[in-house]
Amino acid sequence: MKKTGILLSSLLLAASLLTACGGNSAAPAEGENNTIKVGVTAGPHEEIMNKVKEVAAAEGLTVDVVVFNDYVQPNQALVSGNLDANSFQTIPFLEKFNADQKANLVIVANTVTFPMGLYSAKYKSLDEIPDGGIAGVQNDPTNRGRALKLYEAAGLIKLKEDAGETASPLDIVENPKNLEFKELEAAFLARSLSSVDIASINTNFAMEAGYSPKTDSIFAETSDSPYVNVIAAKDENKDNPNLQKLIEVYRSEEVKKFIDENFDGAVLPSW
Template sequence: MFASSSLSRRSVLALLGGLSTLGVSRAETSATTSKAIRVGIMSGEDEDIWRIVTANAAQNGLMVKVTTFSDYNAPDEALAEHELDANAFQHGPFLQGQSAAHGFHITPVGNTYFSPIGLYSQRWKTVGELPQNATIGVPNDPSNEGRALKLLQSLNVLKVSDSAGLLPTALDITDNPRNITIRELDAGVVGRALPDLDAAIVNTDWARKSGIDIEKQRIGREEIKNNPYVCFIAVNEEDARAAWVATLVNAFHQPNVRKAIIDIYRGANVPAWS
């Protein structure tokens, strides 16, 4: 899911070294706990982020134990089964789908970062240049395909039915003045197929892995404002008001974590808290 770059050991240590100057409040001593809070994340670059978050939390008396996953379905299941106290890997539409399918009672408690998707082209320099009968590739999983079509709608390429909510498919296109053909491809394939397409919507991490020049070949991008795809820390609903939750979120919402997100992801992900 993430770009294949991470902080050097020196960089991580430098960020951790800034802990002595953190403005982390110690007023709520009830937030401390004798056991470690168990947080599930995806393996990869997020591990570097959470090393810093863990150190921040320890400064305020909260011990955090991180568990990594490679299967995106597993962290919510583990949270619902109370094998975890929190997880941090998903956005709203993904959680909505998981909750509807499995009856989870999981709720967001604090934003982490935003991973914008982009519209890329090797043939055209702007969205306005996309010709009649162009072919645009999109990821074929429900969450990302819906997101891709919503991006095309925001760029005035086509329109989809409001009744489709956040999960429209090509069948929900209601207005297509350029007669665009939507080609549904696996999320890991759509970026590599760009030479054979007029354009493609690709998650930024897959765009980098596919060798796409993010800045030069991107002709459209999601905006973060009012975007439902912002990622967050989530807990079981029954724990939402627990004192440790605010401490955990505060440990993430720190300047050294903001800097780490910018450095590690090189623009693929951006901090999503003010």
């Protein structure tokens, strides 16, 4: 009986120790569950997400904002698990990334639209762009295709009828001004404006360089642009409560008011 009693006591002690250990390991996990790490590009996406962070904090959600200066790393970081979500890209861009990288990132919410514009530091209208002028364009396939469609909408070129979302200068069938297209990193186009005659610039990079899409562009997409931006996540994380809370806060009246008041129509809420 003594041995049985000793054995029973030992088992109870072990069970209590396991319970204590379990309790200690659960505490950090609970804290982590109140944090979400979100990647954004510098500029308006960063500013909006910082406002989301502020509003979310009052509701018990910690948003860790990670800022990138290109369009490649935010998706790579999401795939590798270094981010829980990102907010910087359009639907065609995400689809192209998934196809090229055999990834399975998914759209969890539409956010805002940034109308892409054509800018020039030398000329004030499309008519002034000279014959043989140098036209800057993004070098990543999706933004390049979008930019070339913008040049087409402006009447500067004509693309093949079957030119898709990833059109390239090789798809140009009419070029009355004989423009020479120079491909650059999207983030560098605004900084390189003095070395080209005209350039297509994404709104976030234009604003970061001090340009107003509303007053400084000589041609721009309209408000019904199909290039809405999205929050993306891994498929297995799309129903995460923290992610759903992030979306709810992003679409709050407080954040919408911030967008309307701070970007003067250059960034359009699209939910």
